[in-house]
Amino acid sequence: MTTQVQYPFDQALIESFSVQNNEPDWFKNLRLAALEKIDVLPLPNPDRTKIDKWNFTHFQQHAQASSVYTNVDDLPEQVKSLINVEGGVKNLYVQHNQTAGFVSLSDELKQKGVIFTDLLTAVKEHGDLVQKYFMTNAVKVDENRLTAFHTALVNGGAFLYIPQNVQINEPIQTIFVHDNADAPLINHVLIVADKNSAVTYVENYFSLNDELEGIANIITEVIAQDNANVKFGAVDTLAKGVTTYVNRRGYAWRDARIEWALGLMNDGNTISDNTTNLHGDGSFADTKTVVVGRGKQIQNFTTRVIHHGKGTEGFILKHGVVKDNATTVFNGIGKIEHGASKSNAEQETRVLMLSDKARGDANPILLIDEDDVMAGHAASVGRVDPTQLYYLMSRGISKAEAERLIIYGFLAPVVNQLPVEGVKKQLTEVIERKVK
Amino acid sequence: MAGSTLVIKDLHVAIEDKEIIKGLDLEIKPGEFHAVMGPNGAGKSTLASAIMGHPKYEITSGTVTMDGKDVLEMEVDERAKAGLFLAMQYPSEISGVTNADFLRSAINAKREEGNEIPLMQFIKKLDKSMEYLEMDLNMAQRYLNEGFSGGEKKRNEILQLMMLEPSIAILDEIDSGLDIDALKVVSKGINAMRSNDFSCLIITHYQRLLNYITPDFVHVMIQGRIVKSGGPELAQRLEAEGYDWIKKELGIEDEIEVG
Ligand SMILES: Nc1ncnc2c1ncn2[C@@H]1O[C@H](COP(=O)(O)OP(=O)(O)OP(=O)(O)O)[C@@H](O)[C@H]1O
Numbered sequence A: 001m002t003t004q005v006q007y008p009f010d011q012a013l014i015e016s017f018s019v020q021n022n023e024p025d026w027f028k029n030l031r032l033a034a035l036e037k038i039d040v041l042p043l044p045n046p047d048r049t050k051i052d053k054w055n056f057t058h059f060q061q062h063a064q065a066s067s068v069y070t071n072v073d074d075l076p077e078q079v080k081s082l083i084n085v086e087g088g089v090k091n092l093y094v095q096h097n098q099t100a101g102f103v104s105l106s107d108e109l110k111q112k113g114v115i116f117t118d119l120l121t122a123v124k125e126h127g128d129l130v131q132k133y134f135m136t137n138a139v140k141v142d143e144n145r146l147t148a149f150h151t152a153l154v155n156g157g158a159f160l161y162i163p164q165n166v167q168i169n170e171p172i173q174t175i176f177v178h179d180n181a182d183a184p185l186i187n188h189v190l191i192v193a194d195k196n197s198a199v200t201y202v203e204n205y206f207s208l209n210d211e212l213e214g215i216a217n218i219i220t221e222v223i224a225q226d227n228a229n230v231k232f233g234a235v236d237t238l239a240k241g242v243t244t245y246v247n248r249r250g251y252a253w254r255d256a257r258i259e260w261a262l263g264l265m266n267d268g269n270t271i272s273d274n275t276t277n278l279h280g281d282g283s284f285a286d287t288k289t290v291v292v293g294r295g296k297q298i299q300n301f302t303t304r305v306i307h308h309g310k311g312t313e314g315f316i317l318k319h320g321v322v323k324d325n326a327t328t329v330f331n332g333i334g335k336i337e338h339g340a341s342k343s344n345a346e347q348e349t350r351v352l353m354l355s356d357k358a359r360g361d362a363n364p365i366l367l368i369d370e371d372d373v374m375a376g377h378a379a380s381v382g383r384v385d386p387t388q389l390y391y392l393m394s395r396g397i398s399k400a401e402a403e404r405l406i407i408y409g410f411l412a413p414v415v416n417q418l419p420v421e422g423v424k425k426q427l428t429e430v431i432e433r434k435v436k
Numbered sequence B: 001m002a003g004s005t006l007v008i009k010d011l012h013v014a015i016e017d018k019e020i021i022k023g024l025d026l027e028i029k030p031g032e033f034h035a036v037m038g039p040n041g042a043g044k045s046t047l048a049s050a051i052m053g054h055p056k057y058e059i060t061s062g063t064v065t066m067d068g069k070d071v072l073e074m075e076v077d078e079r080a081k082a083g084l085f086l087a088m089q090y091p092s093e094i095s096g097v098t099n100a101d102f103l104r105s106a107i108n109a110k111r112e113e114g115n116e117i118p119l120m121q122f123i124k125k126l127d128k129s130m131e132y133l134e135m136d137l138n139m140a141q142r143y144l145n146e147g148f149s150g151g152e153k154k155r156n157e158i159l160q161l162m163m164l165e166p167s168i169a170i171l172d173e174i175d176s177g178l179d180i181d182a183l184k185v186v187s188k189g190i191n192a193m194r195s196n197d198f199s200c201l202i203i204t205h206y207q208r209l210l211n212y213i214t215p216d217f218v219h220v221m222i223q224g225r226i227v228k229s230g231g232p233e234l235a236q237r238l239e240a241e242g243y244d245w246i247k248k249e250l251g252i253e254d255e256i257e258v259g
């Protein structure tokens, strides 16, 4: 049976959006070509979660002008607390729904050739770089309906380029503030770390109030050229009514390292795909993910490391807390391709169940096409360990506080890895709020 | 604190329907140090766990009171707040919670809300205690017992003892796994607590520990009962001769599992 789906967008809408933004032809054409594929391509297929009834593509309007954050004082208080303001704001981009706000980048980094700007500006001003990497290396336009949808309708995001041999010590931060339910967050972050460069980046997706509805379609691409080193942190806190597709993808060339620290704390239904492609020999990926599922939320988290290069190493750590009636699936996939000899794929998934009605599913998969490799996995789904509780309580700590400490400790691996104090604190607070 | 009196009367404890403690009486007065010795499996750790309130152990009859208050009615944390402390034979590891954060939570749990220990005072006390126990100060920032060696865990139990200052401490094989220097340091920590307000129940297999911490009383526990009590000289005889002479003297047969 084929029913013609009526989408709330068409060629005319995309063309006019593109023209309004003065986008170069190549980008407009990329959008239009992607539009053609939306209908043809299937939805992504997250293992063990059925999503065919979820709304990923329908919205009221494509973009709505929101107030422009022109400086830190314009930011809502909750957002200000995410920023280290002492010594002046450094290396920050903020966006209000689809509206680009201010970008700050230190003079030193500008002089070194670092590019940091909102995506739609980057398309115009750094077209050659963006064209080379946008949806070409890491994520492909035609992977599934949502990647095509994303390419056709992307309406926000950021671009970060670190030239060869530039090592950045200060973290680079982006904050995407969401407070409009009508327009979808179709956001793209593209990070290109050229040879021998190093960068630490952290992003927040932040719903300003709990009652918001809508859709988010987020794609992040991290390209680490030979010997580059990218540390990537994220805290997502989108509201209960927001259905999210978030795809964070890394592509590592020879001896490159990509380290992810993801605090995935959305309150709505979420499909998260975090894949790192270890393309070059000797490349390395470490992905740490913590999540909390609560309410009636359905979430699916797939973490994947694909080993192509020889001597590559991939580590997956996922810790999840599931409470109330929430359903959470954790797929961990280590894939070693033929020829990726001397590689190592390790993963650990732990799920803590806080209610009888919650459902947690840990699904570790190793796919190995090469003999000379190492691989291992550990997975468990369980409750708070009564012996640990007893130990803490035997020191006078109340049961509630002991549970809080154990759960907090369980989710600590990502908190500790976030580079900005305000974001660290935020994740801690979100965790406390969510597990209470 | 004026010290506490712990009274155990005709205590019976079962685990998974198997009776382990079979009628045990013991009284510990303020300032007293008692040692309990006994062969493996006699029920020493079971006794300690039952007093502290481990959820796996079922008290089938008998009473435990502290200054007249019913300990068995209390939750585990209430027992601690009443002044009980157990240095465990196998301390738990808690990932993601630093030793320092844990200790501060434990200290504050015993204090009124709004009267939390000032951070500087806490740090001073922690540093001082760690130095006294010759511990690497970095251990304060490590996760609670995670990856600690056997000896480090024991030392960390004594650190907690010194920080929390209970009125009655039960030390379950605090000497096992300690090298000779560590044994001296740990004993030093325990002796530092000695006062009229602090009493101690020391479970050990070795007379050696009792050379450093002289007990007032030594009890022998076999098959879930205290079968003999005496002074420090009893420990010396056990060290030299083992338990067979007591069994013979009292006519205790080895238990054989009936399946
Ligand atoms: N969880 C359990 N399930 C079944 N039996 C148990 C359990 N815990 C303890 N026991 C049994 O209870 C008995 C007493 O154990 P306990 O640990 O109290 O001995 P102990 O005197 O402390 O020995 P040790 O000197 O070896 O530490 C033993 O026979 C032990 O096997």
Ligand SMILES: [Mg+2]
Pocket (backbone or CB within 6 Å): B044, B045, B046, B089, B172, B173
């Ligand atoms: Mg024992």
